[in-house]
Amino acid sequence: MLTCTNGMPSDQQVLQFQMKAKINSSKDESIQRRSANYKPNIWKYDYIESLTSEYTADTYKHAEKLKEEVRFTFVETVEPLAKLELVDSIGKLGLATLFEEEIKDALDMIMCLKDNNLTIEEDLYATALRFRLLRQYGYNVSQDIFIRFVDETGNFMQSTTTNVKAMLELFEASYLALEGEKIMDKARMFSTENIKTVISNSDVSLAKQLSTALELPLHWRLEWYNVTRNIHEYGKVGNINSNLLKVAKLHFNMVQATHQKDLKEIIRWWRNLGMARNLSFSRDRIIESYLFAVGVNFEPQYKHFRNWLAKVCKFIITIDDVYDVYGSLQELELFTKAVDRWDSEEIQQLPECMKICFQALYDTTNEIAFEIQRVKGGKSVLPHLRKAVTIVS
Structure with a gap:
């Protein structure tokens, strides 16, 4: 952090900061990033979001x-x-x-x-x-x-x-x-x-x-x-x-209409998250994640459960790619430490895409914990979700 008594950083501090940034940049450039050659996403999000149903x-x-x-x-x-x-x-x-x-x-x-x-x-x-x-x-x-x-x-x-x-x-x-x-x-x-x-x-x-x-x-x-x-x-x-x-x-078509509506919400969440754009090395599989959740429980009244499970599945896929494809050993140790401590301060030395991944994981986990407490009541499940995230990571 750059600090001084008059509120402006000194020339020496600026120089130190620039040197540190240069070192971090050169380190990142020297890392040989891998590629899994994953097939691109086959789904057209705009088309799915345009779907309508006559089942009223x-x-x-x-x-x-x-x-x-x-x-x-x-x-x-x-x-x-x-x-x-x-x-x-x-x-x-x-x-x-x-x-x-x-x-x-x-x-x-x-x-x-x-x-x-x-x-x-x-x-x-x-x-x-x-x-x-x-x-x-x-x-x-x-x-x-x-x-x-x-x-x-x-x-x-x-x-x-x-x-x-x-x-x-x-x-x-x-x-x-x-x-x-x-x-x-x-x-x-x-x-x-x-x-x-x-x-x-x-x-x-x-x-x-x-x-x-x-x-x-x-x-x-x-x-x-x-x-x-x-x-x-x-x-x-x-x-x-x-x-x-x-x-x-009739029941099949009505349930399918509910699934389509829920899927639109999941797609909007995923697109707004920006991870597909910023983590291009990772598999874009949000549709598959939602379909998995439907397989676990398809009934319309379990909308919240499917929503949460689809998000969890997508993060499992993304984090798996961060570990198996993108990150270096040193970066992954820092990422794991950040997850264990549940502290975003631990990721400052990581590449931007890994920062985005951790922040999205952090925000979404907290969001799901809040929604579960709102829907189901009772004590916060955040400690349990954090423990589960730590195991996955």
């Missing part, structure tokens, strides 16, 4: 009427297997949060039925579907319900392989197994082998369904990014409740 309040009113008709379907559906298939369809169409009470009542009923009163216990497809849905929704169901399909050697009976639908459902159910459940481990191997055997002899539609399952089981997939495919598949089947399909299409 009137659409919501129409959807509410259809939802009431779907709720009545739960009352009309009496057979246990039909109830399970209804719950399964609602989940695959991304509507589970709209019918939480109805799903709970249906599964409570299924859970309470005794084996001798539950005819679906004799059917492998129905048993596997029951097991998967109960586990998926948090019910305590034992792997022992599959014992009747196992021979004296502990292996699944070959007589069950004739039903491809059952094999597929057994395969999906096996991915909800708990550690040490040997029956479910065998169910996975058994179903996988049999599905691979029948793929070549199946029609195009079924073969594609089986191949998709083997590629990535249902339990491992992101729910929202399966919805459009499921809507299309159910539409081709023709025997699904028409009101349920209409609700699914």
